[in-house]
Amino acid sequence: MTTASKAQRGLGPPEPPGILTWVRKNLFNSWLNGLLTIGSLVLIYLVLSGLLRWIFTVANWEPVLNFPILYMVGQYPRELLWRIGLMLAMYSLLLGMSWRKWSGLLSLLGFTYAGFMLVLALWPAAVPTLTTSMRVALLVNIGIIAVGYLLGGSAKISPRALLIAWFISLLLSLILLYGTPLLNILRIVPSNLWGGLLVTLILAIGAISISFPFGVILALGRRSSLPMIRIICTIFIEVIRGVPLISILFMASIIVPLFLPVEMRIDRLIRALVGMTIFSAAYTAENVRGGLASIPHGQTEAAKALGHSNFQITILIVLPQALRAVIPPIVGQFIALFKDTTLASFIAVIELLAVGRAVLTSDPAYIGLQMEIFGFIAAVFWILSFMMSHASRRIEAELGVGER
Amino acid sequence: MAPEKSPANAIQAGSQIPLWRDERVLRIFAQIVSAIVVIGLLLLAVINFLNAAEQRGLSLDFGFLGEAAGFPIGESDIPYDPSRSFLYAFIVGVLNTLKVSIVGIFFATILGTLVGIARLSTNWLVSRMALVYTEFHRNIPLLVLLLIWFSFFITGLPDVEGSIVLPGPIYLNQRGIQLTWPRLTPQGAPFVISILLAIIMAILAWVYLRRYQERTGRSTYFAFVSLGLLIIIPIIGFILSKGQPLQADVPVLDGFNFVGGYDLSPEFAALLVGLVTYTAAFIAEVVRAGIQAVDRGQLEAARAIGLNYSQLLSLVIIPQALRVIIPPLISQYLNLTKNSSLAVFIGYPELFFMGKTTINQAGRAVQVIILIMAVYLSISLLTSFILNIYNRRIQIVER
Numbered sequence: 001m002t003t004a005s006k007a008q009r010g011l012g013p014p015e016p017p018g019i020l021t022w023v024r025k026n027l028f029n030s031w032l033n034g035l036l037t038i039g040s041l042v043l044i045y046l047v048l049s050g051l052l053r054w055i056f057t058v059a060n061w062e063p064v065l066n067f068p069i070l071y072m073v074g075q076y077p078r079e080l081l082w083r084i085g086l087m088l089a090m091y092s093l094l095l096g097m098s099w100r101k102w103s104g105l106l107s108l109l110g111f112t113y114a115g116f117m118l119v120l121a122l123w124p125a126a127v128p129t130l131t132t133s134m135r136v137a138l139l140v141n142i143g144i145i146a147v148g149y150l151l152g153g154s155a156k157i158s159p160r161a162l163l164i165a166w167f168i169s170l171l172l173s174l175i176l177l178y179g180t181p182l183l184n185i186l187r188i189v190p191s192n193l194w195g196g197l198l199v200t201l202i203l204a205i206g207a208i209s210i211s212f213p214f215g216v217i218l219a220l221g222r223r224s225s226l227p228m229i230r231i232i233c234t235i236f237i238e239v240i241r242g243v244p245l246i247s248i249l250f251m252a253s254i255i256v257p258l259f260l261p262v263e264m265r266i267d268r269l270i271r272a273l274v275g276m277t278i279f280s281a282a283y284t285a286e287n288v289r290g291g292l293a294s295i296p297h298g299q300t301e302a303a304k305a306l307g308h309s310n311f312q313i314t315i316l317i318v319l320p321q322a323l324r325a326v327i328p329p330i331v332g333q334f335i336a337l338f339k340d341t342t343l344a345s346f347i348a349v350i351e352l353l354a355v356g357r358a359v360l361t362s363d364p365a366y367i368g369l370q371m372e373i374f375g376f377i378a379a380v381f382w383i384l385s386f387m388m389s390h391a392s393r394r395i396e397a398e399l400g401v402g403e404r
Numbered sequence: 405m406a407p408e409k410s411p412a413n414a415i416q417a418g419s420q421i422p423l424w425r426d427e428r429v430l431r432i433f434a435q436i437v438s439a440i441v442v443i444g445l446l447l448l449a450v451i452n453f454l455n456a457a458e459q460r461g462l463s464l465d466f467g468f469l470g471e472a473a474g475f476p477i478g479e480s481d482i483p484y485d486p487s488r489s490f491l492y493a494f495i496v497g498v499l500n501t502l503k504v505s506i507v508g509i510f511f512a513t514i515l516g517t518l519v520g521i522a523r524l525s526t527n528w529l530v531s532r533m534a535l536v537y538t539e540f541h542r543n544i545p546l547l548v549l550l551l552i553w554f555s556f557f558i559t560g561l562p563d564v565e566g567s568i569v570l571p572g573p574i575y576l577n578q579r580g581i582q583l584t585w586p587r588l589t590p591q592g593a594p595f596v597i598s599i600l601l602a603i604i605m606a607i608l609a610w611v612y613l614r615r616y617q618e619r620t621g622r623s624t625y626f627a628f629v630s631l632g633l634l635i636i637i638p639i640i641g642f643i644l645s646k647g648q649p650l651q652a653d654v655p656v657l658d659g660f661n662f663v664g665g666y667d668l669s670p671e672f673a674a675l676l677v678g679l680v681t682y683t684a685a686f687i688a689e690v691v692r693a694g695i696q697a698v699d700r701g702q703l704e705a706a707r708a709i710g711l712n713y714s715q716l717l718s719l720v721i722i723p724q725a726l727r728v729i730i731p732p733l734i735s736q737y738l739n740l741t742k743n744s745s746l747a748v749f750i751g752y753p754e755l756f757f758m759g760k761t762t763i764n765q766a767g768r769a770v771q772v773i774i775l776i777m778a779v780y781l782s783i784s785l786l787t788s789f790i791l792n793i794y795n796r797r798i799q800i801v802e803r
Contacts, residue, residue: 026528033527040529228435232442242784243777244742246756251777254769258456339545346748353548370555378544378552385543 063359063366064376066127068120070359071380074195074350083186084198085137087173088117092141094162094169096148101159105391110145112387117141191269195350197380199269203351204338207276208284208330214277215284216323220314222289233285240282246343249275253347272344276337283333291326292318331392335385353377453770468766469494475761477753479669490762497758498779504672504754505741508679512740513733515680516687523692534688541685547746549682554674554750564660575655575662581673582655585666595649598641605637606630627718671752675744683740690736694729695721727798734791738784745780755779 027037064071073084092113099110121138123130151157177198179188194202221233240248252275257266266274295318303313345354356373360366366373423429457464469491477484480496481503522534541549558578562568567577575582588596613626642649655665668676698721706720745756753761759776763769 026526029526033525033530036525036527037529040527040533044529044533226431226435226438229438232438238785238788239777239781242781244745244756244780246745246748247773247776247780250760251773254763255773258453258770335543339543342545342547343746353545353551368559370559371552374548374552374555378548381545381548382540382543386539389543 059372059375060369061372061376063363063369063373065123065125067129067355067359068123068125069129071196071352071355072120073198074355075193076195076198077189077193080187080189081134083176083179085134087176088141089144090169090172092117092144093148093151094165096145096150097152097157098148098162098166099145100149100152101157101162105395108387108391108394110149112384114142114145191267192350194269196355197352199344199349200338200341200351202269203272203276203341203344203349204334206273207280208334208337210273211277211280211284212330214281216288216319218281218285219288219292222285223292237282237285240279241286245276245279245340246346248279249343249347251275252278268347268349272347272349275347276341276344279340280333280337283336284330287326287329287333288322290329291322291324294325295321328392328396331388331395335388335392338385338388339381352380463768464770466771468768468771471766473762473765475765477758478751479667479672479753490766494755494758494762494775497753497755500752500758501741501744501754501756501779504675504679504744504747504752505737508676508683508740508744509737511676511680512683512687512736515684516736517691519684519688520691520695523688524695538685538688541682542689546678546682546743547749550674550678550746550750553678554670557670557674557677564657564662567657573654578670579661579667580670581668582662583666583668584655585653586650587653589645589648589651591645592649594644595638595641598637598644601641602634602637606633609633669752671747671750674750675747675752675754679740679743682743683736686736686739687733690729690732691725693732694725697728698724731791731795734787738787741783742780 028034069078069081073081076084095106095110095113099106117138120130121135121142123135175186177189177194178191179186181188218233218237221229222237224230224233249272252271253268256271256274299317299321300313303317308316341351342353344351345357348354350358356377360370360373470489472487473490473493474486475493476486477493477496479500481499482496484492484496519534519537522530523538525531525534557580561576561578564577564579567575567582569575572584574584607630610626610630613624613629616622617624617626653664653666655662655667702720702724703716706716711719744754747754748757748760751757755776759772762772
């Protein structure tokens with residue numbers, strides 16, 4: 001393209017918008033780009049046609065379609081599934097109300113959640129694992145979200161009350177899942193029967209929320225003016241970040257029991273949670289430290305001039321601003337942690353991937369169907385992580401964190 | 405924390421400020437307390453551990469490392485047999501980790517840079533494809549991708565007789581990848597020396613001539629000179645080794661197996677491909693962000709003072725983009741190295757897999773985990789040490 005022709009086009013009337021113009025401008029604006037476009041089209045055709053042919057004609061989806069409950073909750077006693085149903089109903093209601101109250105990120109979460117219920121309710125299983133009542137219960141959940149959405153509009157429900165309700169619901173769902181010795185109807189289900197996506201979510205959500213306060217403390221410690229505290233925090237953070245997660249999980253599963261008194265036996269899920277929390281705390285600390293560093297010095301100086309103590313400055317001035325700036329990286333870290341839960345299968349925690357591997361070896365008819373099972377698991381992770389990263393980008397835009 | 409006038413005087417006078425409000429005392433006190441807490445917790449853990457070790461009859465010395473390992477290793481680049489010691493087996497694991505990491509870093513950098521540049525392409529289709537590539541890989545756990553690649557390499561490929569043949573020849577089949585490998589002939593020594601010499605000379609020429617150009621402003625064509633050295637010296641070495649420095653070691657089908665060449669197991673191939681494609685997606689984002697970080701005004705200014713396109717790239721864009729790219733790039737390299745420990749799921753005998761096998765064979769979980777962590781930790785601390793030096797150097801350049 002010569003300068004003359006460029007100039008001419010710049011002087012002439014603007015080209016009418018249209019598909020052909022768009023194609024010429026974006027795909028064929030030089031001979032090199034034309035070649036690239038054609039090459040890409042061929043590549044896309046080859047990949048897509050191969051993939052579609054495999055999905056619809058070659059692949060045998062039996063090991064995926066026949067075990068929806070196993071993939072979701074593992075070996076959780078089937079007669080006690082109503083407890084998980086109750087838990088879902090509780091979250092549906094809360095989600096619906098929060099959706100109305102805060103919209104934004106939560107609307108996306110709500111759609112994902114509802115879509116998830118719908119897919120599960122209409123799951124095309126050849127074997128009757130999902131009973132009609134379960135399917136109905138899942139559909140009712142979608143209705144509950146709608147009810148929550150309507151209720152959320154009322155002014156009586158304050159955002160603060162909703163937040164408290166979320167915290168209580170976390171506690172309640174633990175009781176529902178694990179049970180309590182007090183009530184016969186809530187008899188205890190040991191965590192080695194839990195499995196699938198349930199455990200994956202417990203690990204990811206548990207690790208990120210437990211590690212958050214530790215991460216904040218470590219970050220403050222690393223910026224402390226007291227050398228002793230700074231050194232301890234720095235060593236902890238750098239050691240944890242320097243080794244692979246799997247070695248931390250391994251340590252949590254083998255060595256931590258050795259360090260504790262002999263009588264203390266710790267549950268496998270807890271061990272994995274401890275390992276993931278330690279790991280996550282170090283990364284949270286680095287993210288928070290980034291947030292702390294982004295607060296201009298003038299803030300601290302102004303607070304000092306007003307006569308605040310160091311403690312007050314940290315809690316009232318610096319941390320609130322730093323934590324706001326840290327939300328997007330923390331969401332990113334949560335996604336990474338969510339993907340990393342797959343490593344827990346190494347220490348015999350039955351999360352989603354471990355269920356897939358168990359299904360694979362459960363029946364000789366499934367030998368050689370790794371691609372189908374792992375492909376399905378990859379799809380589940382992809383959809384959930386993609387939704388979260390999309391949501392994180394929206395929060396970033398709403399908070400205006402990215403623009404400085 | 406500059407004290408105001410009157411309290412400062414009070415401190416100098418002493419005794420007016422009670423101890424519990426004197427900041428200097430508090431600071432020391434806080435440090436002593438935190439040190440006591442941390443050391444106390446560590447001591448408690450160690451005492452518990454020693455008790456447990458005594459009760460369960462565990463020993464804590466590293467003497468077992470000298471004993472014979474007794475297990476076979478699938479692949480090793482140094483001679484190994486089960487009568488070698490645990491320590492030797494561990495070193496094999498370290499070498500395998502380094503091998504897959506270095507090769508992986510090399511290819512991931514190339515692929516990641518290509519995808520990152522494709523993301524910035526003006527061609528809509530190309531940039532969309534690059535976007536799909538990165539979004540695909542960034543949202544799926546690496547472990548799942550590795551397992552998919554592994555099942556592809558053991559079930560998706562033809563058997564040995566029906567190997568896919570790539571130019572080289574390179575054979576792809578269920579047993580892995582068989583590469584044609586260049587091996588040195590007896591007269592090949594001058595060639596190797598000439599290559600080393602060429603690299604050293606090229607670097608020296610680059611550094612010296614570039615410095616001269618920067619000092620005097622006279623064009624020294626340092627890039628061409630170093631490239632010329634890189635080509636001419638090996639040619640001399642090639643002639644000195646009688647034109648036959650290397651010999652192609654071609655894999656040949658012998659019965660049911662290939663003999664000769666360089667053999668890559670399906671485990672290694674799956675691990676390498678998985679790590680490269682996954683890490684490339686992250687490197688692509690790093691590269692894209694780095695290039696976008698270069699201010700448009702810089703390009704316009706460079707054009708305005710009459711730099712040509714190659715000067716624009718080598719003197720303005722690349723140095724500034726690299727400053728943004730290198731720190732996160734190195735951390736991706738470290739991630740790749742740490743992620744290679746996932747090989748334990750597919751059975752490639754790297755460091756972590758070796759450690760696990762050793763624990764199965766000899767017990768001694770504590771010592772083995774300490775060793776594993778020490779190796780990973782020294783790799784990453786060494787890297788971040790070098791990175792810190794680099795960061796300090798480029799910070800001086802900044803205004």
